[in-house]
Amino acid sequence: MPKRRDLFKAAAFLAPFAAAQGAGKLPDATLGAAQAKLVKEPFGENRIYFDGPTDQLKSMTAGSLRLNAGAQPHPPHQHPEEEFVLVTEGSGEISVDGKVTKVAAGAMMYCAGNKVHGIVNTGKVPMTFYYYKWKA
Secondary structure: OOOHHHHHHHHHHHHHHHHHHHHOOOOOOOOOHHHOEEEEEOOEEEEEEEEEOOOOOOEEEEEEEEEOOOOOOOOOEOOOOEEEEEEEEOEEEEEEOOEEEEEEOOOEEEEOOOOOEEEEEOOOOOEEEEEEEEEO
8 A cells, every 4th residue: 555655756746747738748758657547447457658749749649558368458440540569478469451460579560540450369368568559
């Protein structure tokens, strides 16, 4: 259980980040996993490190997902943003425009905007991947 002073320290550290989010563009910052926004889902743990506009992009999202064994975050989908996915642990399958590729740690996907894509953990252990998506 964190101590009260630790919570105040964390709030003070994140205050410039929150202010910059409200002011518009993402701040220049380095965040650890404990500082990312954690969203617990039935399929795993999603951490959102950055989400908002930058100097050069209308929107930028960077996060990680620890995907439970046998799970997928959602069925194959599409969105206007381009996206990279980097698998760092575990194994699974990534589909892009109907082509399914088996992946493991070190695999990277790029998907153009509005292309149907998806990911599923086909392994027996959690699969971790980092995702980056943006719209110019």
